[in-house]
Amino acid sequence: MGSVAIEVKPQGKFMVHAHDPIRHLRYLRQSLAQDNESIGFFLSAGCPLSVPMPEGKWPLIPDVINLTRYLNEKLRGNDNYNSLLAEVVKAERNPENIEDILSFLRSLVLVSKGGEVRGLSEEKLRELETVICSAIVEKIDVCLPSGETPYHRLCNWIRSIDRKQAVEVFTTNYDLLVEQSLEDNEVPYFDGFVGARRSFFDLRALEDNLIPVHWTRLWKIHGSINWYQEVVDKQRIVYRYSEVKPNASQLIYPSHLKYEESRKMPYLALIDQLNRFIRRKSSFLVLCGYSFNDGHINDAIISALKANPTAMVLGLQFGTYEKLGANVESYPEAYRLAKKQHNLNVWTFDRAIIGTNLGAWAMPRAADDADAELSQFVSVEKSDSEQPVISAQVKLGDFSAFTDFLKKIIGTSSQVKNVK
Numbered sequence: 001m002g003s004v005a006i007e008v009k010p011q012g013k014f015m016v017h018a019h020d021p022i023r024h025l026r027y028l029r030q031s032l033a034q035d036n037e038s039i040g041f042f043l044s045a046g047c048p049l050s051v052p053m054p055e056g057k058w059p060l061i062p063d064v065i066n067l068t069r070y071l072n073e074k075l076r077g078n079d080n081y082n083s084l085l086a087e088v089v090k091a092e093r094n095p096e097n098i099e100d101i102l103s104f105l106r107s108l109v110l111v112s113k114g115g116e117v118r119g120l121s122e123e124k125l126r127e128l129e130t131v132i133c134s135a136i137v138e139k140i141d142v143c144l145p146s147g148e149t150p151y152h153r154l155c156n157w158i159r160s161i162d163r164k165q166a167v168e169v170f171t172t173n174y175d176l177l178v179e180q181s182l183e184d185n186e187v188p189y190f191d192g193f194v195g196a197r198r199s200f201f202d203l204r205a206l207e208d209n210l211i212p213v214h215w216t217r218l219w220k221i222h223g224s225i226n227w228y229q230e231v232v233d234k235q236r237i238v239y240r241y242s243e244v245k246p247n248a249s250q251l252i253y254p255s256h257l258k259y260e261e262s263r264k265m266p267y268l269a270l271i272d273q274l275n276r277f278i279r280r281k282s283s284f285l286v287l288c289g290y291s292f293n294d295g296h297i298n299d300a301i302i303s304a305l306k307a308n309p310t311a312m313v314l315g316l317q318f319g320t321y322e323k324l325g326a327n328v329e330s331y332p333e334a335y336r337l338a339k340k341q342h343n344l345n346v347w348t349f350d351r352a353i354i355g356t357n358l359g360a361w362a363m364p365r366a367a368d369d370a371d372a373e374l375s376q377f378v379s380v381e382k383s384d385s386e387q388p389v390i391s392a393q394v395k396l397g398d399f400s401a402f403t404d405f406l407k408k409i410i411g412t413s414s415q416v417k418n419v420k
Contacts, residue, residue: 017359019352021394025374028314029409031284035161038283040168041154042274043399046289046318048177050150050399061140061175068098071135078131080124087118098136102252105129133250137225140175141244144184151181153403158216159187160410168217168277170270170285172294174224174252176244182216189216192266193240201238201266206273219270221297227251227266238266271300278304278311287315288399292334305343313344318397321351349393362389373408377401 032039048061062070072095075081084105085095093100105128112122120128144151155178158167169189171178182189190211193199205211220227226244229236229251238251251266277283278301285301292298292315305311315334323330330348338346338353346353351360363380365388381391396402 017357018362018389019354019357019359020363021361021378021392022363022371022374024352024354025377025394025405026371028405029374031312032286032406033161033409034284036164038165038168038277038280040170040277040283040285042285042287042290043169043171043173043178044288044290045173046291047150047173047399048175049289051144051177052149052400053145060142060144061173061177064098065096067136067139068096068101070139071098071132072096074135075131078128080120080128081131083119084128087120098132102129102132105132133252134246136174136252137244137246137250141225142175142177144177144180149181150400150403151177152184153407155181155185155187157403157406157410158182159185162214164213166211166213166215166217168219168273170219170221170274170277172222172290172297174220174222174227174250176225178218182218187216188212188214189218191218191220191240192270196242199240199242201240201269203269206269217273219273221267221270221274223251223266225250225252271296275300275304278313279308281308281310283308283311285311285313286402287313288402289318290315291317292331292337298333298337302337302341302344305341309343311343315344315346316397316399316402317346317348318399319349321348347394348397349395350391352394361392361394363392364388365390376408377405 031037045063049059049063051060052058053060059066061067072085084101087108088095088101088104091104093104095101105125108117108120109122109125109129111117112120112125115121117125169178179189179191190205192201192203192206194202194205211217224240226241227238227250228241228245229238231237244250274297278285290297301313305313315331315338317331317334319330321330321335322328329335331346334346335353335358338344339356339358342356345355351358353359361378363378377394377396379393379395381393396405
């Protein structure tokens with residue numbers, strides 16, 4: 001998605017780079033309509049926030065910060081948990097981020113054999129892991145509301161075209177919302193596990209791509225609330241169960257320290273899959289609800305983009321370029337990476353980095369409005385100014401708006417087939 005820009009002179013003083021939203025939306029529509037190219041979606045923590053809920057019940061699933069606050073409040077009567085949080089602070093980790101808390105806890109487990117570490121025994125640490133995971137599961141083991149949701153719109157789009165290349169969905173979320181929406185729309189999918197009673201991870205099927213083309217691929221990079229690690233013949237093996245088991249230690253947000261135990265651990269295999277996907281010729285990956293705060297994932301994306309200049313990754317970010325009311329960038333790491341990597345584009349509501357060029361969304365005042373289908377996704381700022389362009393906003397960083405966009409372009413493939 002190369003840079004298509006116009007130059008403007010606000011108030012006759014400074015040259016500013018601007019991006020025409022209609023031209024870029026048209027290119028996005030063409031890219032997503034291909035039936036013979038590798039198209040993927042990366043869904044992260046911001047996506048569940050877009051699910052509409054009855055008054056007083058939003059959000060369906062809280063973001064990481066609010067989930068952590070919920071856990072800290074729920075477990076504040078647990079002395080061992082309070083001790084753990086105190087140690088998290090001493091270690092200069094973030095006690096308001098459950099990822100940091102769990103990773104720190106699991107790093108302590110690894111060095112607690114035969115004694116205590118930071119005042120906590122291995123038994124207490126493992127009990128804490130189970131308590132934390134159970135509390136997380138209790139909060140996020142939810143179902144999508146009946147009717148149309150952004151997840152259902154995405155899956156309906158997936159099943160709308162008979163593709164030569166399977167759609168791949170990567171997610172860092174460990175809820176079961178994607179699975180529910182795929183099944184509600186009767187979209188067959190493969191998540192790396194095979195079997196019915198106690199499904200096991202099939203590394204060969206993943207790496208050799210031995211799955212039918214019409215099956216969507218679902219890769220849960222940070223684990224899932226129905227994944228469990230069990231000891232079999234003194235080896236820890238990950239299984240997926242059809243139901244969520246209470247009072248168990250789910251494999252969610254696994255610490256990177258455990259990734260070194262085996263190349264067959266799902267995390268490494270799934271990170272490799274993300275890398276392989278982006279390295280395919282002309283691959284196109286759309287990031288939704290991802291804040292670029294995971295260094296491991298960022299490294300995988302950037303290294304693959306550097307190796308494959310024909311690939312494109314588009315980050316759709318919720319909100320404006322800067323936080324409202326503050327002169328602070330909303331997604332500094334995303335901007336830093338996109339300004340260096342030409343095939344990583346980042347769109348916020350009011351600005352975009354396209355082809356390493358930062359610019360505001362702006363439409364030529366004389367532009368025609370023939371493409372009404374795309375114009376509905378652009379809001380234009382009314383102005384009596386004589387400037388040749390009009391400020392605009394593109395809100396596809398809202399997962400709900402993006403899936404509305406997908407819904408509108410269903411069937412477009414027949415019009416733009418083999419156009420790239």
